[in-house]
Amino acid sequence: MTVLFYLAGSIAVIATLAVIVQTNIVHALLYLILSLLSVAVVFYVLGAPFAAVLEAIVYAGAIMVLFLFVIMMLNLGQHTREQERGWLLPREFAMPALLAAILLGQLLTVISGTDHVIHYQRVGVLEVSALLFGPYVLAVELASILLLAGLVSAYHLAKKQ
């Protein structure tokens, strides 16, 4: 299980890196899907099968499909690849890399202080649902109101004048 965890974790990191440096937008999107799926595997290995499968259904299966749908509608061609290549210069990476390095350093100090045993605790669908509709019911309702507002505004924007 520990091997699987580190394997899936490294795939997620490498795939996310590829999303940033990839110039072909469709390939970048495919790497993002791969990254989300490997995060799902990480969840599963840590004992959260429900979170894992929701990650696959909602993020990899629904939201990324809509991203791809928009890319198809825009029909971006070769010229966007050249534009991307023009933006991906090494000097553009200097500042973000410095900031990310500081964060990474902080993260490493925090991690090195704790023990490295993965606490494997299985949380099933029933436990998650009991929490969602028990102590966190207010958050669930708020999220649904937010989605409803998004739905209404999308309907309004799409309506013929």
Add this chain to the structure above:
Amino acid sequence: MNLDIGSGLTIALILGVVIMVSALLITVERRLLGFWQERLGPNRVGWGGSLQVVADMIKIFTKEDWVPPFADRFSFVMAPAIIMTVILLSFAVVPFAPNIGVIDSNIGILFILAMASLGAYSVMLGGLSSDNKYALLGSLRAAAQMVSYEVFMGISLLGVVALSGSFNLRDIVAAQEGLWFVIPQFIGFVIFLIAGVAESHRLPFDIPEAEQEICAGYHTEYSGMKFGMFFVGEYLGLVLVSSLITVLFFGGWHGPDFLPPVLCFALKSIVFIAFFILLRAAIPRPRYDQLMTYGWLFLLPLSLINLLVTGAIILL
């Protein structure tokens, strides 16, 4: 070696049988369509056309496997592999009999829904990477259709989940010992059937590949074995939907005592496969906007009401 859940022999057998059945369906479907449309169908190769599938396979393997120079090679090659992979992975959680299956998973139904939603990438990437306007139109239609019908497919299954109290397909089959779920969940069954046809984009919902309107849709540019994988993938999807209907609504392996469980399962699934082929022979294709309106304005409210009523009955 013995037949048990997850043993190597079982996995190999399931993989072999599922792919064999899907390949055989190419011939069986054409013969059945011929029967229902009062014509002969392919009957030249072998006894009664039984070797037609071999002839088709030889043809498809020896054809030129061409990648268009204007296509995005990486996505173009990936697309047919995705559909085969996700559908074969879905079969991992299907309980064929008490001792036959690949894994016994607590998130069986959710796993199948996840794989179904990943299957949408196959048709989208196939159309997008082909760089062909008919292919692009086909995959735009496919994306909208699959994303929409996934919603009702998920909601229609929740009634079954509520009645059996589990996402595990084996528990769902066990809960149907006395009464098959098709009786308390008849509306859920009908919605799942319609959504299943739309998800595997077969006639009458084969709008993404409607040949009279947009050539062959998303697989216009495909040839040889890459086309063959889309083709067999469609039949694999048909087998998957039929076996899911058997598991979720028709008692899975339950049946009369003199039949072995796996035979019961196979017979029920074959009935549904034949029914899907009959649908293809009987119903014309709707228009694209009719399909979407029908889904969002009729099936979605119906599946929500079904879920609401089921929940109320369980609580009372």
